[in-house]
Amino acid sequence: MNLHQDMLAVGMRAQSAARELNRLNARKKNLILDAMADALEAQHAAITAANEKDLAEAKNAGLSAAMLDRLTLNEHRLQSMIKGLRDVATLKDPIGTLISQWIRPNGLKIVKRRVPIGVICIIYESRPNVTADTAALCIKTSNAVILRGGKEAVHSNAAIAKALIEGGRQKGLPEHAIQLIDTTDRNAVKELVQLEGIIDLVIPRGGETLIRAVAEHARVPVIKHYKGVCHVYVDADANLDMALAIVENAKCHRPGVCNAMETLLVHEKVAAAFLPKFATRMQTRKVEVRGDDAVRAIVTNAKPATEEDWSAEYLDLILAVRVVPSLDAAIDHINRYGTHLSDSIVTESESAQKTFLHEVDSATVYVNASTRFTDGGEFGMGAEIGISTEKLHARGPMGLEELTTYKYLIFGKGQVRQ
Amino acid sequence: MNLHQDMLAVGMRAQSAARELNRLNARKKNLILDAMADALEAQHAAITAANEKDLAEAKNAGLSAAMLDRLTLNEHRLQSMIKGLRDVATLKDPIGTLISQWIRPNGLKIVKRRVPIGVICIIYESRPNVTADTAALCIKTSNAVILRGGKEAVHSNAAIAKALIEGGRQKGLPEHAIQLIDTTDRNAVKELVQLEGIIDLVIPRGGETLIRAVAEHARVPVIKHYKGVCHVYVDADANLDMALAIVENAKCHRPGVCNAMETLLVHEKVAAAFLPKFATRMQTRKVEVRGDDAVRAIVTNAKPATEEDWSAEYLDLILAVRVVPSLDAAIDHINRYGTHLSDSIVTESESAQKTFLHEVDSATVYVNASTRFTDGGEFGMGAEIGISTEKLHARGPMGLEELTTYKYLIFGKGQVRQ
Numbered sequence: 001m002n003l004h005q006d007m008l009a010v011g012m013r014a015q016s017a018a019r020e021l022n023r024l025n026a027r028k029k030n031l032i033l034d035a036m037a038d039a040l041e042a043q044h045a046a047i048t049a050a051n052e053k054d055l056a057e058a059k060n061a062g063l064s065a066a067m068l069d070r071l072t073l074n075e076h077r078l079q080s081m082i083k084g085l086r087d088v089a090t091l092k093d094p095i096g097t098l099i100s101q102w103i104r105p106n107g108l109k110i111v112k113r114r115v116p117i118g119v120i121c122i123i124y125e126s127r128p129n130v131t132a133d134t135a136a137l138c139i140k141t142s143n144a145v146i147l148r149g150g151k152e153a154v155h156s157n158a159a160i161a162k163a164l165i166e167g168g169r170q171k172g173l174p175e176h177a178i179q180l181i182d183t184t185d186r187n188a189v190k191e192l193v194q195l196e197g198i199i200d201l202v203i204p205r206g207g208e209t210l211i212r213a214v215a216e217h218a219r220v221p222v223i224k225h226y227k228g229v230c231h232v233y234v235d236a237d238a239n240l241d242m243a244l245a246i247v248e249n250a251k252c253h254r255p256g257v258c259n260a261m262e263t264l265l266v267h268e269k270v271a272a273a274f275l276p277k278f279a280t281r282m283q284t285r286k287v288e289v290r291g292d293d294a295v296r297a298i299v300t301n302a303k304p305a306t307e308e309d310w311s312a313e314y315l316d317l318i319l320a321v322r323v324v325p326s327l328d329a330a331i332d333h334i335n336r337y338g339t340h341l342s343d344s345i346v347t348e349s350e351s352a353q354k355t356f357l358h359e360v361d362s363a364t365v366y367v368n369a370s371t372r373f374t375d376g377g378e379f380g381m382g383a384e385i386g387i388s389t390e391k392l393h394a395r396g397p398m399g400l401e402e403l404t405t406y407k408y409l410i411f412g413k414g415q416v417r418q
Numbered sequence: 419m420n421l422h423q424d425m426l427a428v429g430m431r432a433q434s435a436a437r438e439l440n441r442l443n444a445r446k447k448n449l450i451l452d453a454m455a456d457a458l459e460a461q462h463a464a465i466t467a468a469n470e471k472d473l474a475e476a477k478n479a480g481l482s483a484a485m486l487d488r489l490t491l492n493e494h495r496l497q498s499m500i501k502g503l504r505d506v507a508t509l510k511d512p513i514g515t516l517i518s519q520w521i522r523p524n525g526l527k528i529v530k531r532r533v534p535i536g537v538i539c540i541i542y543e544s545r546p547n548v549t550a551d552t553a554a555l556c557i558k559t560s561n562a563v564i565l566r567g568g569k570e571a572v573h574s575n576a577a578i579a580k581a582l583i584e585g586g587r588q589k590g591l592p593e594h595a596i597q598l599i600d601t602t603d604r605n606a607v608k609e610l611v612q613l614e615g616i617i618d619l620v621i622p623r624g625g626e627t628l629i630r631a632v633a634e635h636a637r638v639p640v641i642k643h644y645k646g647v648c649h650v651y652v653d654a655d656a657n658l659d660m661a662l663a664i665v666e667n668a669k670c671h672r673p674g675v676c677n678a679m680e681t682l683l684v685h686e687k688v689a690a691a692f693l694p695k696f697a698t699r700m701q702t703r704k705v706e707v708r709g710d711d712a713v714r715a716i717v718t719n720a721k722p723a724t725e726e727d728w729s730a731e732y733l734d735l736i737l738a739v740r741v742v743p744s745l746d747a748a749i750d751h752i753n754r755y756g757t758h759l760s761d762s763i764v765t766e767s768e769s770a771q772k773t774f775l776h777e778v779d780s781a782t783v784y785v786n787a788s789t790r791f792t793d794g795g796e797f798g799m800g801a802e803i804g805i806s807t808e809k810l811h812a813r814g815p816m817g818l819e820e821l822t823t824y825k826y827l828i829f830g831k832g833q834v835r836q
Contacts, residue, residue, distance in 0.1 A: 249834030285676025412787025416667030
């Protein structure tokens with residue numbers, strides 16, 4: 001079969017499913033979501049068996065322990081996937097929401113309402129729970145979804161998608177509203193992201209290589225974040241105990257994720273008081289410190305940081321540390337080397353807080369908290385379909401509202417333009 | 419000089435100007451806008467002389483009458499350009515607006531605020547007033563702007579930009595907040611739209627060729643609309659006099675613009691009553707009618723419409739006409755052949771209105787009014803920087819709010835992630 005024709009057919013089917021989805025009300029969609037959750041429970045054994053098959057193949061192929069962990073669907077993860085679907089059902093439906101309305105002097109009434117985006121394609125890597133999470137968010141917002149998971153999770157994803165579709169269909173989920181791409185041909189992604197006018201939005205979720213590959217070929221809008229180089233800045237007026245706890249959490253809580261801290265900036269006035277305690281704590285937590293000269297004068301076992309370290313996303317227990325002469329220097333460093341995702345200042349000074357919040361050009365800017373909170377769940381959005389470092393449409397964690405667009409409905413009585 | 423280096427330097431200067439702009443409050447920006455308007459008045463003679471130079475060169479080069487008209491800055495247009503700047507000054511500044519805020523169970527306070535996008539590049543064709551209009555909208559929203567006008571308007575644009583910059587600088591406009599690209603090298607556009615991470619948004623304004631050229635090379639987000647294939651659907655329950663007035667306005671008021679009607683759909687039940695009057699009116703207005711068989715059975719002088727006519731953007735006094743068997747058929751036609759910009763139903767039936775508004779997938783959907791109202795000015799936005807047929811970020815007319823993004827400010831007391 002011709003891959004282009006196949007993917008075009010997938011897109012066209014999704015487009016017509018999107019029109020049917022747009023006719024479902026909130027109550028109906030919630031019944032579908034609950035039925036999808038019920039089906040995951042009912043097909044529990046089949047999903048677990050499929051996952052074991054993937055894990056066995058992945059071990060044979062010599063995948064890393066981290067990859068195997070991401071791929072594993074244990075009981076806890078399966079239950080939380082099911083709970084996720086039920087939680088999404090309880091969230092408020094943004095579709096149809098009135099954004100604003102006004103009447104023009106000529107009597108035209110203009111109404112701006114939230115509507116679905118249409119057809120959304122999610123391209124992701126090993127974690128099979130993404131299949132259920134993203135399908136739930138898309139159905140809730142009346143968007144047809146095309147799912148393209150990683151090849152290492154192919155059996156797990158197929159089993160999950162089968163359950164979701166069978167369950168949903170029983171309560172009126174339109175045919176092809178959820179489609180899983182079953183070919184593992186890498187060119188399928190290239191074909192999908194070129195379906196201009198058919199697919200409305202592509203959201204790649206995964207490592208930088210995946211995201212760059214998607215963005216390179218895309219003729220369809222893509223919302224993405226390449227990487228997260230996040231900072232904590234310990235100001236001259238910081239509570240140093242608080243700073244130490246935040247730094248430890250931002251670096252060590254889960255070093256492999258995008259909102260983990262990669263660079264620490266310390267004001268020169270508190271460097272002598274803060275860095276020794278910091279060095280001890282990092283040693284306990286087995287974090288490799290790479291510092292500039294001022295840092296190495298105090299943290300004697302630190303390696304020298306190079307220019308590359310300031311823009312490195314380690315995703316590991318490694319931390320770049322720099323002493324800065326001022327708040328402005330810290331802000332300049334963050335805006336220059338950062339990826340505009342999640343940055344935090346630790347300070348008791350209200351004026352420093354205000355300047356940092358205003359001038360750091362990032363999606364999420366923190367005062368006295370860990371960068372690790374940049375997450376749809378932590379923000380109270382109920383769920384997230386991804387994180388955006390784009391400035392258009394969606395910035396930061398993306399929940400239900402970010403899966404909508406709007407349209408203007410204009411009511412006249414025969415008005416023509418003068 | 420190396421063009422890539424030149425454009426990179428333009429981008430970097432804009433980036434640093436954007437940071438300075440972000441420090442100006444609304445009052446300060448309004449003083450700058452008024453000073454820009456004053457300078458346009460003061461340099462009136464120089465601008466007119468520059469425009470005459472462009473017009474003389476354009477005539478020598480044999481440009482079309484329509485092109486010459488767009489290029490002409492007569493007294494009325496110059497005054498309305500000046501008034502536009504003063505009007506933008508009086509509009510509400512969206513920057514800093516609180517979008518929403520909430521407190522999480524762990525005590526984190528999350529505040530979502532409007533912020534500037536950063537650096538915006540406008541690529542446009544012959545109309546010199548775009549130089550002033552877009553500069554005003556960008557400065558009002560604290561965005562640095564890079565202007566690239568058409569080569570036929572090079573002297574006019576230079577004179578206008580000089581006045582804007584000189585006037586603005588007197589009241590504290592940051593250096594390089596407004597930059598006009600002075601090279602007419604076509605490759606400059608290609609270089610600009612590839613400045614990923616430096617230019618945040620490109621808005622091309624002009625014909626489809628210009629927009630496709632921009633989109634093809636872009637590595638930076640682009641908001642655009644390629645073309646406008648807009649429809650009026652005369653329903654079975656239409657007031658036929660109203661329908662005739664709306665059809666005439668939508669087609670003839672200004673046929674060369676994107677929100678003009680290109681295809682008329684008529685319900686078969688009213689075809690016999692409506693089409694003869696319609697044919698007479700179109701003949702009076704010198705509109706060429708291209709119809710399907712059902713139309714030609716009634717409008718005997720209509721040419722036959724081909725498949726291409728349904729997706730043609732004539733931008734001229736030509737109209738494709740089709741008789742449809744139902745409201746659903748009309749909606750299917752519009753969603754299939756249209757460009758999702760501006761479509762209207764004429765009907766007295768509330769249920770037909772509701773279905774049409776809900777199911778037509780366009781930025782602006784009208785009941786009993788002309789498609790010609792899709793315009794920032796007509797919508798009461800005060801001004802527009804363009805029109806979008808995209809579904810992400812901005813849809814339909816784009817005013818001040820569409821030139822902003824948001825960021826999350828998070829206030830903690832030492833919270834770390836559990």
